[in-house]
Amino acid sequence: MSGAVTAASDCRSVRALHRVTLKDRKAIGSAYHVLTFESAEPIVASAGQFAMVRSETWGSAPLLPRPMSLLSAGKDPSILIKVVGEGTRRMAASAPGEPYQLLAPLGKSWSKIPAATRPVFVAGGVGVAPLLLLAEELASAGGPKPLVLYGGRTAHDLPLLDQLRAVSDVRIATEDGSAGTKGRVTVLLSAALDEVGVHNQLAKVYTCGPHAMMAAVAAMCEGRVPCEVSVETPMGCGYGVCLGCPVPKVSGGFLYACTEGPCLDATVIDWGHRKAGA
Ligand SMILES: Cc1cc2nc3c(=O)[nH]c(=O)nc-3n(C[C@H](O)[C@H](O)[C@H](O)COP(=O)(O)OP(=O)(O)OC[C@H]3O[C@@H](n4cnc5c(N)ncnc54)[C@H](O)[C@@H]3O)c2cc1C
Ligand code: FES
Incomplete structure (x- = not known):
């Protein structure tokens, strides 16, 4: 998994709407999938931050993007999903080449692990x-x-x-x-x-x-x-x-x-x- 993770305070860690392409979808059993995207601009994020994820093929429903933790960032950001409803069902059925939008990075990352802990x-x-x-x-x-x-x-x-x-x-x-x-x-x-x-x-x-x-x-x-x-x-x-x-x-x-x-x-x-x- 490529990380490309930097500190949350990194000034390049700016929220942006990234238009990305699904590069790969790997099924893990029947309920879990890892979706890896190709992004022209790297997403600079820290562990714990998330993306609002929506396929451009969804039309008007589901209307809202779905929040997903970033499993990796950089130029090949990825997410791990569990199928629970319509949005994740569609993500689990999507094929390489499908256009997606990722609004990221969002939210506060995990705080630093204190020394000697x-x-x-x-x-x-x-x-x-x-x-x-x-x-x-x-x-x-x-x-x-x-x-x-x-x-x-x-x-x-x-x-x-x-x-x-x-x-x-x-x-x-x-x-x-x-x-x-x-x-x-x-x-x-x-x-x-x-x-x-x-x-x-x-x-x-x-x-x-x-x-x-x-x-x-x-x-x-x-x-x-x-x-x-x-x-x-x-x-x-x-x-x-x-x-x-x-x-x-x-x-x-x-x-x-x-x-x-x-x-x-x-x-x-x-x-x-x-x-x-x-
Ligand atoms: C910051 C953040 C990070 C997340 N990271 C991940 C992740 O890495 N992988 C992942 O699979 N999911 C993650 N989730 C949860 C994910 O956003 C929801 O499972 C998803 O939005 C459901 O969309 P859906 O259209 O498939 O289901 P819907 O059709 O919207 O809902 C289906 C069912 O799931 C329930 N549900 C919807 N959202 C949630 C939720 N957030 N928690 C519990 N139950 C919910 C609904 O009440 C309903 O019963 C994260 C949520 C947040 C807020
Ligand atoms: S999701 Fe809209 S205010 Fe938090």
């Missing part, structure tokens, strides 16, 4: 995309090798596992026990947090996946280790105009995932797991 990534399904790019970014910068806890419902729900293994230490969990530890990925996190405590290490957790998984990860980390999440809230515009991506804040009110996130400190978000008065 063990990065622990918790990924669920397609939530692996922004974490794989972060692991590749760390590897190319000579940074620490992350411990990646990767969970899926079955062995078929662990896309890009080999690429992940190339840049990190991976432990896997599946709910049906078809690969790795049987159970949810939080079982692995519980053990990893205990190891960190025993060895008196500093650690920071980065997580992306289904909302319920991230809420559970945030609850386990609270008061123990810092935790950053990448939220996958439905979005309309991707750059702060439609107010369609509110995330409830623990302090009351909302923040907007496309401009204030998607990568956020987990303690800022009201996950709904705190009891009133607790």
Whole structure:
């Protein structure tokens, strides 16, 4: 996977509508696909940033582009998709040569891993995309090798596992026990947090996946280790105009995932797991 990743503060990291061509679509099982595009102008982005993606062949429906984490940037940007509805179904059926528009880079990237800190990534399904790019970014910068806890419902729900293994230490969990530890990925996190405590290490957790998984990860980390999440809230515009991506804040009110996130400190978000008065 080519990275072409730079720091989020890079002044070249400017949002633009890129008219690109689908170069390759690789199916991973029946539900997952990697789409790689050809872009005349390189997309300069950092891990955790995303693109609003729409094929020019869609006509008037689906009307809105779909937010997708960048799996790689540069002149051959790519995304990993899971088919859940009409937009992703069309992406999964598209053929090389199809014209697409990518509005990118968007949103805030993952924050820097503090010095002397063990990065622990918790990924669920397609939530692996922004974490794989972060692991590749760390590897190319000579940074620490992350411990990646990767969970899926079955062995078929662990896309890009080999690429992940190339840049990190991976432990896997599946709910049906078809690969790795049987159970949810939080079982692995519980053990990893205990190891960190025993060895008196500093650690920071980065997580992306289904909302319920991230809420559970945030609850386990609270008061123990810092935790950053990448939220996958439905979005309309991707750059702060439609107010369609509110995330409830623990302090009351909302923040907007496309401009204030998607990568956020987990303690800022009201996950709904705190009891009133607790
Ligand atoms: C910043 C960001 C990064 C994302 N990165 C990825 C990625 O790398 N790969 C990937 O496959 N998906 C990613 N998503 C989710 C992706 O945007 C949605 O799955 C997609 O928009 C669904 O479009 P659709 O037309 O196929 O489904 P729709 O027809 O719009 O919806 C089908 C079903 O999916 C549900 N749904 C729609 N959007 C979401 C969502 N964001 N979260 C949970 N359920 C949803 C709907 O409620 C509905 O039940 C990301 C979302 C965000 C905000
Ligand atoms: S998606 Fe439009 S404001 Fe966030």
